[in-house]
Amino acid sequence: MTRIAVIxxxxxxxxxxxxxxxxxxxxxxxxxxTEYDLGAARYHRTGEILPGSVQDEIDxxxxxxxxxxxxxxxxxxxxERGLLLKLRFDFDQYVNLRPSRLWPGTNGPLADVxxxxxxxVVVREGTEGLYAGAxxxxxxxxxxxxxxxxxLNTRYGTERVIRDxxxxxxxxxxxxxxxxxxxxxxxxxxxLWRRCFEEVAAEFPDVTTEYQxxxxxxxxxxxxPQDFDVIVTDNLFGDILTDIAAAxxxxxxxxxxxxxxxxxxxxxxxxxxxxxxxxxxxxxVADPVAAILSTSMLLEHLGHGEAATAVGRAVADExxxxxxxxxxxxxxxxxxxxxxxxxxxx
Amino acid sequence: MTRIAVIxxxxxxxxxxxxxxxxxxxxxxxxxxTEYDLGAARYHRTGEILPGSVQDEIDxxxxxxxxxxxxxxxxxxxxERGLLLKLRFDFDQYVNLRPSRLWPGTNGPLADVxxxxxxxVVVREGTEGLYAGAxxxxxxxxxxxxxxxxxLNTRYGTERVIRDxxxxxxxxxxxxxxxxxxxxxxxxxxxLWRRCFEEVAAEFPDVTTEYQxxxxxxxxxxxxPQDFDVIVTDNLFGDILTDIAAAxxxxxxxxxxxxxxxxxxxxxxxxxxxxxxxxxxxxxVADPVAAILSTSMLLEHLGHGEAATAVGRAVADExxxxxxxxxxxxxxxxxxxxxxxxxxxx
Ligand SMILES: CC(C)[C@H](C(=O)O)[C@@H](O)C(=O)O
Ligand SMILES: CC(C)[C@H](C(=O)O)[C@@H](O)C(=O)O
Numbered sequence: 001m002t003r004i005a006v007i008x009x010x011x012x013x014x015x016x017x018x019x020x021x022x023x024x025x026x027x028x029x030x031x032x033x034t035e036y037d038l039g040a041a042r043y044h045r046t047g048e049i050l051p052g053s054v055q056d057e058i059d060x061x062x063x064x065x066x067x068x069x070x071x072x073x074x075x076x077x078x079x080e081r082g083l084l085l086k087l088r089f090d091f092d093q094y095v096n097l098r099p100s101r102l103w104p105g106t107n108g109p110l111a112d113v114x115x116x117x118x119x120x121v122v123v124r125e126g127t128e129g130l131y132a133g134a135x136x137x138x139x140x141x142x143x144x145x146x147x148x149x150x151x152l153n154t155r156y157g158t159e160r161v162i163r164d165x166x167x168x169x170x171x172x173x174x175x176x177x178x179x180x181x182x183x184x185x186x187x188x189x190x191x192l193w194r195r196c197f198e199e200v201a202a203e204f205p206d207v208t209t210e211y212q213x214x215x216x217x218x219x220x221x222x223x224x225p226q227d228f229d230v231i232v233t234d235n236l237f238g239d240i241l242t243d244i245a246a247a248x249x250x251x252x253x254x255x256x257x258x259x260x261x262x263x264x265x266x267x268x269x270x271x272x273x274x275x276x277x278x279x280x281x282x283x284x285v286a287d288p289v290a291a292i293l294s295t296s297m298l299l300e301h302l303g304h305g306e307a308a309t310a311v312g313r314a315v316a317d318e319x320x321x322x323x324x325x326x327x328x329x330x331x332x333x334x335x336x337x338x339x340x341x342x343x344x345x346x
Numbered sequence: 347m348t349r350i351a352v353i354x355x356x357x358x359x360x361x362x363x364x365x366x367x368x369x370x371x372x373x374x375x376x377x378x379x380t381e382y383d384l385g386a387a388r389y390h391r392t393g394e395i396l397p398g399s400v401q402d403e404i405d406x407x408x409x410x411x412x413x414x415x416x417x418x419x420x421x422x423x424x425x426e427r428g429l430l431l432k433l434r435f436d437f438d439q440y441v442n443l444r445p446s447r448l449w450p451g452t453n454g455p456l457a458d459v460x461x462x463x464x465x466x467v468v469v470r471e472g473t474e475g476l477y478a479g480a481x482x483x484x485x486x487x488x489x490x491x492x493x494x495x496x497x498l499n500t501r502y503g504t505e506r507v508i509r510d511x512x513x514x515x516x517x518x519x520x521x522x523x524x525x526x527x528x529x530x531x532x533x534x535x536x537x538l539w540r541r542c543f544e545e546v547a548a549e550f551p552d553v554t555t556e557y558q559x560x561x562x563x564x565x566x567x568x569x570x571p572q573d574f575d576v577i578v579t580d581n582l583f584g585d586i587l588t589d590i591a592a593a594x595x596x597x598x599x600x601x602x603x604x605x606x607x608x609x610x611x612x613x614x615x616x617x618x619x620x621x622x623x624x625x626x627x628x629x630x631v632a633d634p635v636a637a638i639l640s641t642s643m644l645l646e647h648l649g650h651g652e653a654a655t656a657v658g659r660a661v662a663d664e665x666x667x668x669x670x671x672x673x674x675x676x677x678x679x680x681x682x683x684x685x686x687x688x689x690x691x692x
Binding site for chain 2: 076077080081085109110111112130131133135136137139141142143144145146147148149150151152153154155156182183184185186187188189190191192195214215216218219222223236239240242243244246247248251252
């Protein structure tokens with residue numbers, strides 16, 4: 001039996017997870033879901049972020065579905081480092097997978113790009129780089145203060161995420177991988193990334209390749225996002241580029257993501273890219289589509305390809321039927337998509 | 347007498363500098379300009395990048411006007427580290443100034459943003475961070491290989507660039523500064539940046555402030571660039587954000603920049619953001635507007651406010667009279683703008 005750990009989290013996280021679970025119920029009947037109360041609310045109530053025993057329990061599951069954690073009342077970094085990044089690192093989720101599509105029926109901000117024309121995926125490294133937490137400071141608060149941050153990159157970590165990107169490209173129509181770094185300035189890490197990229201590329205003669213500096217890639221994501229297929233990049237560049245990709249495809253409201261451990265040695269985690277949005281929480285107006293699409297990625301990862309495709313199609317139908325600008329009811333969207341999934345699978 | 351060191355550089359760099367010099371001739375009569383042959387061409391011919399004696403000579407000037415250096419035949423990093431970054435660091439050009447405007451008469455890629463609505467400036471730190479060149483690698487080429495990059499940040503360097511941003515904000519209509527970092531992950535450097543930002547903000551009660559994480563800022567530059575006035579950020583984030591800002595205002599073809607030493611202890615350097623564009627070089631079709639706008643920034647920096655404004659107005663007139671998509675002759679643009687400047691100043 002498939003066991004899913006569910007972390008609804010804070011704010012609209014809990015609302016969109018309710019809808020994602022409706023969809024999961026029809027797409028994967030008979031799974032067992034256990035909810036874990038983690039995030040800002042628990043932190044304020046008990047001071048706990050991620051107790052070791054809870055982490056061990058979660059580790060016993062097949063996958064994690066997360067809503068959103070966080071609140072402006074929690075100091076920056078506490079939940080990020082203590083919960084989100086801890087799970088990514090401890091569970092070796094080295095592929096941070098972020099697809100972006102300009103769905104038919106939706107409106108992007110770019111005048112010359114039509115729905116259907118953007119379909120890219122960013123394979124962001126998830127366990128290295130500037131996210132390693134290496135750094136420090138001296139003489140804090142004095143005029144002599146210094147602060148450092150260190151980007152740590154291994155051939156092991158670089159090669160495996162690049163190989164994953166090529167494998168994903170093989171399963172796509174265009175079979176093109178763009179490697180993004182800043183090799184002209186970050187000469188050591190950039191050199192490692194470029195050499196790994198060239199070496200792995202040689203194993204995939206059917207995949208075409210390209211290298212771009214991160215500043216150029218950021219610009220091209222705005223001026224010609226249609227040209228991208230798979231982008232592979234480091235942890236921090238991936239953080240920035242995926243938000244640009246989300247912006248040109250209509251905002252993070254629709255963006256799904258997976259923190260994937262492709263080796264299945266620990267559970268992978270799937271979550272909407274949006275945050276807990278305390279400003280609109282509790283009003284039943286959050287769009288659950290990103291959480292539902294994350295559920296589709298979860299199904300795909302666990303080998304339930306047919307169910308994943310059905311969820312994807314149901315979302316496409318939902319979006320195609322929308323009138324831009326119209327306000328939506330969170331629960332009605334979940335009901336509609338779940339009903340359509342059960343039709344498609346029935 | 348004002349002494350300008352001119353580095354035309356490679357490719358279209360030399361073409362746009364010819365036009366910028368026409369404008370400089372009428373805007374600042376009686377200045378002395380000396381051309382320095384540096385860049386990919388010289389590197390290939392002599393192996394030299396920036397001889398010490400040449401650097402010393404350039405240091406004796408009031409400002410530097412640079413076209414563009416580089417060519418795909420030069421390994422990445424050679425000219426960047428040996429020439430561009432060397433001048434930025436050695437001449438203590440700690441304010442990398444990058445204004446972005448969606449000029450009346452031009453077309454941006456965003457459907458809902460009208461010409462005139464975007465007018466922002468990024469104050470990018472220019473002498474610290476991941477550009478320090480601190481890093482290394484071990485076991486290169488072996489499976490055990492590692493590579494590091496270190497971001498070095500001082501209170502001295504952070505505070506001075508933030509203060510500069512506030513001073514610039516005071517001279518603008520909206521008087522708003524957005525500080526961009528990634529304090530939720532880069533906790534040491536982010537903490538230094540945020541504390542410096544708050545401390546300096548307290549000295550400027552007339553300026554409103556805001557903090558954004560870099561991923562969110564990248565997104566907002568696409569979804570609501572109109573909201574930004576002054577952005578202050580670190581070296582690498584500034585590199586990426588300024589290319590997004592250029593993209594939403596019609597591309598790097600129009601983007602000007604200055605590597606500014608506000609203390610005038612060494613010359614500041616002004617250059618278009620675009621590169622040497624070998625693909626279109628030699629055909630007389632490069633748009634010299636970015637180089638001419640950089641010249642306006644140079645004039646402003648040297649205290650020639652009236653001349654700077656005249657060049658800015660002449661460029662605005664040029665752009666307002668353009669038909670989007672129309673091809674342009676490099677030299678004709680330079681002639682038109684120079685003539686208009688002489689009218690305005692005459
Ligand atoms: C919340 C934060 C730690 C996180 C990141 O930087 O990876 C977020 O921005 C994301 O993209 O998932
Ligand atoms: C050429 C390169 C070193 C440079 C940078 O990264 O600063 C460029 O991208 C820029 O923005 O001026």
